[in-house]
Amino acid sequence: QKEVEQDPGPLSVPEGAIVSLNCTYSNSAFQYFMWYRQYSRKGPELLMYTYSSGNKEDGRFTAQVDKSSKYISLFIRDSQPSDSATYLCAMSVIDGAQKLVFGQGTRLTINP
């Protein structure tokens, strides 16, 4: 079993819809939780990161962490065609090395 599980999709929704992306993990030592967006043939771009449990909002994006369930989510409101990309969750343990463990990525398409 992988440390971080993420449904690879693909996920296709109409423009304006609310999108929910999720990851589960098995390592309770993870402390930092991140979401990256990756366009085709590009490097990952950091969208948001949270520390421990709770919510964090940035514009149309909201990240949620539930450490008790080992479950994290990214919500995208008023989705736009430009949001079409692969979304990667990533996590790290505070051990001085900050090694990131990534999920498989969810491929998202927003249809105009």
Added chain:
Amino acid sequence: EAEVAQSPRYKITEKSQAVAFWCDPISGHATLYWYRQILGQGPELLVQFQDESVVDDSQLPKDRFSAERLKGVDSTLKIQPAELGDSAMYLCASSPTGPQQFFGPGTRLTVL
């Protein structure tokens, strides 16, 4: 805005040949990472540097892969000899203090 630079962007080589990738991190970032991303999967850490020192190379196939960051700034990742299974995107990331990692555009390697 400062970015991580990588070259080349694309590399096609034949198996058993040597290849090298170069990365220039964001100025002032002491930590540098090399990741490998196979198509349809999330990035996996190969090696991590803190300044010029290797912090973690546990997932680096040392029989064929080598990495260096001689002056603690830019870095080179080498594969010799390349194998068919090495075809992937090779990503470099850098980080200031803290958990955020900033990725370059990657080098897409195809081994024929």
